[in-house]
Structure formats: structure tokens, C-alpha cells
Amino acid sequence: MAVDKSRWRFFEGVTSVTGVKHRVIPLKLDARELPFPFKAFDLAVLVHGIRSLKNEETMVKVISEMLRVAEKVFIAESLPIARNERQEAHLELYNLREEIFEALFGEKDDLHYPTMEELKELVEKAGGRVIESGTFEPGLPHYLAYIPREYVERIKDGKKRAELLKKWDRTYEKWKNGTEHPPVGWILAEKEG
Known part of the structure; x- marks a missing residue:
């Protein structure tokens, strides 16, 4: 199942190329209230x-719903760690x-990357227990920050425009x-208890 494929711009292409297109059921819905009455x-x-x-609040609700409908939950997120100047630029x-x-829109989106501690706290607030955790260097394309x-x-x-243009020009360099x-x-987490 793929929930809210609208956030994933290349959904069709990625699922086709990877060969899983016919095995994925795309859903566009609010992940804070999943339509599954049991662990599915x-x-x-x-x-x-x-x-x-x-x-x-939304983060905790979504993780809580994931814990409600699945035996285990896997979360991966970029961390605000720069191990070199190139990562700092990103x-x-x-x-x-x-x-x-x-x-632009009067609301926050694409929030700053959370720390590992913040991710673990979100899981715990959602009623979960961290089983395992770790970090890795993903080797993802550099343009993802652009x-x-x-x-x-x-x-x-x-x-505000002048202030942000100045910041944008400096960081873009x-x-x-x-x-x-x-x-x-x-x-990797599971529901507590």
C-alpha cells in the first residue's frame, strides 16, 4: 500500500522501473486515520x-496509526549532521x-531535518518502542536540497523576500x-506493550 502518493512526484515511474507497480495499491488519504480496523x-x-x-502533533498521530495497523514500523529520515563541507552546504x-x-503559503512545510533523538521521542510519544536504530551515508544526489x-x-x-534572497544567494554559492x-x-519500532 502506498499512502498519499501525491507527495511522491515520481510514483508511477519508480514503481514501474522497480517492477512493483502491479504489487502496490496506491491510496491518497490522511495517514492520521488509516482505514484498517486491525493490524493489516x-x-x-x-x-x-x-x-x-x-x-x-501530526507526526505523533501518523506514527501512532502506523503502529496500530502494522506489527513493526520502519522510519528513515535525513539527519541534521554535516560531516564535511559538502553536507553542510546541503x-x-x-x-x-x-x-x-x-x-509563501503561510504555513511550514519541509521542516528542518530532525535529530535521531527527536525521531526516537516521536516514536515513544506515539506509543512505540524502538527495537533497533542506526545511521548510514545514503549516497543520494546532491540536488535534493535545491x-x-x-x-x-x-x-x-x-x-522578507529581500532577506531570503540574500540567504538563498549566499547558500546557493x-x-x-x-x-x-x-x-x-x-x-525500527513496535507498539509498546
Whole structure:
């Protein structure tokens, strides 16, 4: 099952290329209230999605629902760790996204990457228990942090637009000289008790 495929721009292409297109049932619904009355899955997976849930309350509710419908939950999320200048450049440009989206749309989106401790706290608040966790270097393309300058140019508040354009220009200079995706943290959890 793939919940809310609208957030995954390349859903059709990825599922076709990987050969799982006919094995995945796409659903577009609110993951805070899944339509399954019992544990229906062995594993529920949330990859690079925590930061798109906009606030802690929603994060906890979604993880709680995943724990309710699955035996185990796997969460993977980029971490705010820079082990070199290229990862630092990625983080700096990525971290502008939250402020840009808030200025454009009046609400936060693409929140800053959470720490491993914050991820574990979210799981615990959702009624889960961390079984295993770790980090790895994903080797993902550097362009994942990129946000077009045109987004910033559309901000109506002139003072905020000028401030963010200055930040964007400064961080983009670092980004275009070479970036690297930061480490990813992963957690395997089950419902407490």
C-alpha cells in the first residue's frame, strides 16, 4: 500500500522501473486515520516523510496509526549532521525551505531535518518502542536540497523576500560548488506493550 502518493512526484515511474507497480495499491488519504480496523501489515514504512508532516502533533498521530495497523514500523529520515563541507552546504540550502514555504503559503512545510533523538521521542510519544536504530551515508544526489530562486522571488512581503534572497544567494554559492546528502537515521519500532 502506498499512502498519499501525491507527495511522491515520481510514483508511477519508480514503481514501474522497480517492477512493483502491479504489487502496490496506491491510496491518497490522511495517514492520521488509516482505514484498517486491525493490524493489516507486517511492516509500515515512512521514508523521508516525517519532515513533511508539518508539526509534532501530526507526526505523533501518523506514527501512532502506523503502529496500530502494522506489527513493526520502519522510519528513515535525513539527519541534521554535516560531516564535511559538502553536507553542510546541503543542510544550509535545505534549511531555507521551511522559511520560504512559510513566507509563501503561510504555513511550514519541509521542516528542518530532525535529530535521531527527536525521531526516537516521536516514536515513544506515539506509543512505540524502538527495537533497533542506526545511521548510514545514503549516497543520494546532491540536488535534493535545491529550491528554485524563483520561489523566493514570489514572496509578497518585500522585506522578507529581500532577506531570503540574500540567504538563498549566499547558500546557493556553497551548494553549487559541490554538495552531498547528509547521513540518514533509521528506526525500527513496535507498539509498546
